[in-house]
Amino acid sequence: MATLPAGVSAADFNAAIAKFKAAVGEKNVFTSDEDVALYRDAYSPMWGTPQELLASAAVAPDTVEQVQAIVRAANEHKIPLYPISTGKNVGYGGSAPNLHGSVVLDLKRMNRILEVDDRRGFALVEPGVAYFDLYRHIQEKKLKVWIDCPDPGWGSLIGNSLDHGVGYTFGAFRDHFGSHCGMEVVLPNGEIMRTGMGALPGAKSWQDYKYGFGPYVDGLFGQGNFGIVTKMGFWLMPEPEAYQSGYVSVPKRHDLIALVDHVNYLEHIGLIGQPNYSSPLGRAQRNEPDLRALVGKAGGPSDDELDRFGAAKGIPSWEVELQFYGPARTVAANWEYARERIGASIPGTTFRDGHSYRFPMTEEQKAAVEHKVAVGIPAMSIFSIGARSELNPSPTDGHLWFAPIIPKTGEAVLESQRAFAKVYQEFGLNVGGIFQTPATWIYRAFVMIVGLPVSRSNKEINAKSMAAFKRVVEVAAANGWAEYRSPPAFADLVADSYSYNDHALRRFNEQLKDAVDPNGIIAAGRGGIWPKHLRGGRKA
């Protein structure tokens, strides 16, 4: 018998398991050690330690009625459930629960694509539908819409969206929760609720208008634990006629400030999709020992020193890739406009053309695309980046994502680089640093994400990463920054940093939790929200 949930008797656990089997069939309830082990977090920094968060069992329904039956049985026997969609959220916990001993409610068998409309531009899907599945459906039906998918594309649309996951095309679509429209939710009491226009019997615009009438409650189910989402609508981007990318390079460190302002303008006015920042000077460290020495000197280099080095070598400080989507003529015109606008503002700016594509593409053309997700093609290529390096000393064992939100300005990037670099240096971690550029998935903010290494064989690495994680969360909070997403092991720590007015937000969420889920059966601890009887065990 696996670890029982805390406070649950063997008799209650066994009775619930029997009811789960009655609901979904014996073969879809998993209690053997071998089967339950499949729900471990492959990237857990606590792998194989007494602190590792493990499931006690798993149950895999195929219909919403089966989900209801499971929820009712769980309520009756006070069994904590941890819903997952496809369980591929590696780096953020995978399919392991926040509460040790929870029963994983595995929704991957609910994998129906219920509707895709390429005129109104939406899809309605179940939790087990992966990005690859929806992409294949769209390709087979020759529909004129794109998906926006994360890297990698094996995860669930619903699961990724509910964890506030992100993608790579236009801003409105990159925000996967923001681009959803309408949910069906099994509430903790077993009732089915539909949100937005879906609350209207016979609604004809469930996937067209989010808000319906009255309070908009969908946000409670993102990174929350107020119900189990069994259907969700998503807006899809129309297939454009053309794509063009172009690269803009600026010479000096502080040119980043003006560059970000220009790029923000281009993005927020709708001319570009995701901009991708990088640092040519940072990359040059590999081949420039003098630059490495400069960067490594006590106290670090000044911006002027770096600018002088870059000028002497002809290496720009920053580069951004702009991505244009739309009719071929306007794509070309928008790239021309971007060059004129930025070139007139920042001395020494240089430009070069990037990739150019027309749609629809043949399979051969798709295969040749370097960054497939930028044109709505799901990929697994991120798993081919696994070479051992100083940056990635244990490539086979995973990482912890530390993903703090900062303002979408050049000043914030430069400030956060130095603030976080101090911590990483303190812990001897070769991540981040003064050349780190922001991740730009989120439409209106930057993410200064790093992957802290995890090792199955070296517990010192894990201890160091966990200590560093705790420290950077504190440093971030002291600077007014915080994480947008967290592995379960750090959910309490991150939630604790959102402490305005004596944790008013958390207290409000807890009040809701007590009212909606009095037995605390749904995803205890997710989002840092614990049911009343477990709040004493909060880790922060």
Place this chain on the structure above:
Amino acid sequence: MTNRREFLQIGLAATALPVAGGLFASGAGATVAPSAPAIPLYKVLFDDRFAEGKAFGEVASSLGLAFHAMQGGDVTDFWYHDLDLAWRAEPKPIAGFTRHGPLFVLEHSGWDRGLRVVFRAEHRSLGDGVIEHRLSGPAESLSTAEALAPAGGDWVRLMAAMVTQCAAGCSQPAERTVVTRGAASLPDDETFYSWVIAPKA
């Protein structure tokens, strides 16, 4: 039924290795022959950026097995255009020689279809042509592991034969560690994997 000598000769014939006297006849240690039939493989996947990967694929090809050479170590094309469709129809066994990433993807995707890794060999390059091989799988399949050491730089061809002839229906998992010395193109301090994914017993 294939005996131990015939089993190893499959790899030998495929590799065009000289039949070094005593290499397979030395019989160091136990001489348990594979007593179960080999797992019928749907396809063999390999990373063709390295000589060892290409050699692995050559053995699969010479054994008449269908194979797929991964481009740039990326499993996407194989997954989307081939395996996902095949596994939707029927979860079929596959084998491969890859880095950890593709194995991680296929192992986890296989779990969703009732498949498991039934044979796994970690090949870690320690530098100067020294490779440490840590094998886990059916005891019958590992009974030939000792032949790896004298194979030197040609270990991968024997490994390919071992993997593609992995015993089906064996319930006794075992582990072995073997070290080989010889020419190697694998990057130092890197780990590669030979593996078989097959339906859960």
